[in-house]
Amino acid sequence: MKWTAKASPKPEIVAHLQEVLQVDYTIAYLLAQRDISTYEEAKNFFRPSLNQLHSPWLMKGMEKAVERIQKAIKNQERILIYGDYDVDGTTSVALLYSYFSKFYPHNTPYIPDRYQEGYGVSYQGIDFASDNEISLIIALDCGIKAIDKVAYAKEKGIDFIICDHHRPGAEIPEAVAVLDPKQEDCKYPYKELCGCGVGFKLLQAFHEKEQRNFKELVPYLDLVATAIGSDIVPISGENRILAYHGLKQINLQPRPGFQAIIQLTKKKELSITDVVFIIGPRINAAGRMKHGLHAVELLIEEDIKQAETFAAEIEKYNADRRETDQNITAEALALIEAQNEQKNYTSVVYQEHWHKGVIGIVASRLTETYYRPTLVFTKSGEKLAASARSVKGFDVYNALEESAEFIEQFGGHKYAAGLTLEEKNYPKFKAKFEEVVKNSIAPELLQPELNYDLELNLEDITPKFYRILKQFAPFGPGNMSPLFYSKDIKDTGYAKGVGKDQEHLKCSLYQKNKRERISAIGFGLGKHAEAIRQKAAFETIYSIEENEWNNQVSLQLRLRDVRLEKT
Structure with missing residues (x-):
């Protein structure tokens, strides 16, 4: 791996942040690196407020979309809520279906079959709508390129509202409304929403038009946060606000479907990374191995016992998925070699x-x-x-x-x-x-590259420092978990390989001749265990995390790469 230091911020901005925030140099430096230069910006970063969300009416097509939904409800039309079979699509369908079902019964969730219908809007889905006298389809996380499908629906007397975030082609479908901030003539200030995020903006606008309290929408942010994390969109701007509050919802008051998954994992508090690696794969597994509608059923279920039954089924799909992808990966690697x-x-x-x-x-x-x-x-x-x-x-x-x-x-x-x-x-x-x-x-x-934020001495890694560092979360593209560089590191003499085939490195480290010790884990770095155990000095890039063992919580380094120093 190539190691590269990220660009240094201006010293005067770092000094200013140190003074106005009363924080140490490293925290001020990390903030400045994230383009934060004032007290107000730092406050908004550490305490993202839902008041900072953009007006949904800035999005092209929003007025027409809301008017069409209001018309459908007034005329008692049947609505098909259609979404892709991945996490972003299934959470989007669960979002709109669970919201509208609270006061309007004529909604049907629809996820295309990955194998029979393929990605995006399908003719089969439109035929299903026609056969069931559905006159409005709201497409989520798909549809921006469905020119022919939308035209086909029109011939059958079915209107479309498209909520997408993928790149549009040269032509836009002739839907009643197309909501996609990536349209060239869309003035919406934030372009990186996921499909579920666009769906949420539609709900926000509808809610406003109906003169209802925004607080009623907060419980739905757990779905939006899950989609943001799983779809690997930047966790910056509006996404960061939505992810921050959605994560709070997952940890404080998760919907029964999430609660059932979390119970299977024994996790006490989920970070956005946990959402991506624990909740996301299980939701995805339904669409990968069986049908995405199973994921929607789990996410909209309000009875915890029934949710636990659904979660157990999805857990089995996930185990099957894991075995299948490992086998195919092995075949693919062998094919490339052959x-x-x-x-x-x-x-x-x-x-x-x-x-x-x-x-x-x-x-x-x-x-x-x-x-x-x-x-x-x-x-x-x-x-x-x-x-x-x-x-x-x-x-x-x-x-x-x-x-x-x-x-x-x-x-x-x-x-x-x-x-x-x-x-x-x-x-x-x-x-x-x-x-x-x-x-x-x-x-x-x-060549894979590790971009680290700055050099750090191990003695500076204190509980207080980590408490502030935790507040930089949620992490993801656009706001990655800080990586640090340290040199002249040695092991206490107990380094060892752990895991299957000892491929991972476990050690206890100190710097120079300082007495402070900190434990470390390096996944895939077991090959260095012997040299490090012999107290060879090395340099490393790492992140800092909490490790819980026997109900004891301590700080540890997550080593990303190590290099033995030349003697």
Whole structure:
């Protein structure tokens, strides 16, 4: 890994923050690094307020969307609440369905079948609406490219409201209203909402129009926070406010579905990272292994006993998902080795029997291994479907756009996308994608990089320092957990490899000849255990966390990488 220090903030801003906030240099430095320069900005950062949310009416199409929903309710129309099968989509459907069902009974939740219908708005879903006399579809976390589908619905007398956050194409569907802050002519100030976030803005506007108290919407923020974390959108601006308050809701008063999942994990308090790695995969597992509607049923369930039954089913789906993705990852790694493609600029693999529900996870694992833009294909009906993942700094969506002559359809983000193509075009596409990436990626992007915030002495890691550091959360893209660099570190002589095959490093550290000791864990760093146990000095990049063991809580370092110092 390449180690790089983040840009240093201006010393005068750091000094000013030290003075007005009465904090030490390191805290002031970390704040300034996050573009905070005044007392007021720091206050808003540490205490995000729902009053800081933007007016939903700034979003293009909001007036028309709210008017159409009000008309549907007035005329007793049936509404289909349609969402994608991932965490963002299922939480979005649960959000709108649970909200409207409180006072309007004619709502139906709908999640497309990943295998029969594929991603996004489907003809099958529209036919379902038509057969059930539904005249309004609210599409969440999908629909921005559903030109033909929306036109098809119109022919059947069905209106569409689209709430999406993906990049629009050149043409926008002719829906009653299209809510997507990424539309070029949308003046909404914050562009990085997830699909559930856009859905929440719709509820916020509707709620205002109905002259109801905003506080009634706060319990729904647990769903929004889960979508923000799981969809890996930046935790900055409005997302940070929504995530902060949603996380509070999860920890203080979780809905029965979340409560049932949390009970299975024995966790006392969840961070946004816990939401991503505990709640997110379980919600996702329903759509990957069975059907996304199972996740919605869990999230809208109000009876805790029934929620526990649903959660137990989903736990089994998650166990199946874990085993499946491990097996496919092993096959994919072997395929890359067999084809001698480790030195390619891309990793593109295909087997027709691979489970479509886990190819995105496998793509992420291959990206971690080879650190290349990656595509994992499988057979989907008559076509091939793929999940794409990228490396930091490289826009895989643009690369797919340049390879579009061999693609039937695609959509997504800078770092994650999905596509389908005809099987006969697979070899041509694979060659074209490799060529596009080779000609456009900067060589330094092919080496994983650790960006640390600043150098720290171990003696400065105190409980008080950590209490303030915790308040920088929730962490995620745009506000990552701080990473620190320390040098001249030694182990007390008890370093060892732990875990299966001793691949992880466990040690107790001190700096220079100082007496303070702090425990540390380094996942995947077990190979250094022998040298470190022999008291070889090393430098390291790490984050700081709490470790709970036998009801005792202590601080520990989470080592991200180590380098033995030359003697």
